[in-house]
Amino acid sequence: MFVGKGLNALLDALYYAPYEKSGWQEFLNRMVSLSGSRSARILVMNKDADQVFNGVQVNTDASAHKAFVEHYVNLCPWRPGLASLPPGKFYSSFLDGICDQKTFYRSEFFNDWARGLDIHHGASGTVWQHEGQTIQMFMQRTGGQGHFTRNETNAFNALTPHIRRALRLEAIIHQRKQQQDYLEQQGRFGAMLLLNVRKEVVYASESAWEMLRADPSLRMHTRKLRLQNKAAQDLLDRLLAASFDGSNVHAPVTGGVVPVWRCGRTPLLMQVIPLHPDADSSLMPVPAHVAVYLVDGEQQSQMDLGKLASLLDLTPAEARVAALVAQGEKPADIAASGNVSLHTVRSQIKSIFIKTDVTSQAQLTKLVRALPVQQQVAQPRVPFLLSSAG
Structure with missing residues (x-):
């Protein structure tokens, strides 16, 4: 045959x-x-x-x-x-x-x-x-x-x-592709953590430390990541367990993304990328088995608020509200995230309308998005398993 x-x-x-x-x-x-x-x-x-x-x-x-x-x-x-x-x-x-x-x-x-x-x-x-x-x-x-x-x-x-x-x-x-993804993303994303086989954080970039200190939804305890949201913690634990399965080193484990939900704010995304034990250790700054990239959804569409305030003659508080309106946030959510009253936010929106000569949040959104105030940040790529068809 x-x-x-x-x-x-x-x-x-x-x-x-x-x-x-x-x-x-x-x-x-x-x-x-x-x-x-x-x-x-x-x-x-x-x-x-x-x-x-x-x-x-x-x-x-x-x-x-x-x-x-x-x-x-x-x-x-x-x-x-x-x-x-x-x-x-x-x-x-x-x-x-x-x-x-x-x-x-x-x-x-x-x-x-x-x-x-x-x-x-x-x-x-x-x-x-x-x-x-x-x-x-x-x-x-x-x-x-x-x-x-x-x-x-x-x-x-x-x-x-x-x-x-x-x-x-x-x-x-597939493993080699993951290593290449790791190297490429290491150069593009500042907020990076490396974990060893005991799930301990053995390296954290400066921006990652800043996010850990500033965001109550995640913290470090005995050198391990702890998330406030139980569902997110469970998902993170499952991804890490799969990545650290020493008997499965030749299988194409893909990692994944853990959304960390935050009250009144866009979620923080944690991208988990396994680094298999046979990876070239010279490529890694310290021994590690998993790279975790912290991607702040708000920063991904962040605007230069100083530039926005200058162009539209807004106060810093008004610039923040205008940016959030342009990102589709509701006044109640803007109030909650800024620890101010809904009345204050509505007053700020009214003031912005007067200064910019618009009459609706839709018009304000179009105006803000047309201005050169966006700070573009590259999005991470999620690796995948075997290519497949139909």
């Missing part, structure tokens, strides 16, 4: 897959063509293989794939049998006792999903498995094509070591 030029082209596609945007689709397309299959898919799943994190598939339309991932993946009668068999191999659904055809044809999976796609036979296997992550691959055939023979299943098994190596390349490339 996989011989000569066909095998060489297949291996080339496989080892190019981690480097190309649609590389995994190209590899699966070649697998389908050479094996005489109807469709194929690779699923990135959790440890118990009952939740799909990501996936790549060919020859199944987007709606059918979505239904499979969200519901039918756990109804597929091949998968319980697959879970009971040793990983690292492909198994023929017909020959290896995963599920007999009568049981398959009586299943909800077949009658509500596979029948309409003319999927009757499969060859599947757990091709890569780590603590917290399982990657399974499925080849599927129609009734007219017949089941996968022993020789065909053995041919898939001969490819399995190569598939594992390509998946590991994918993970390594």
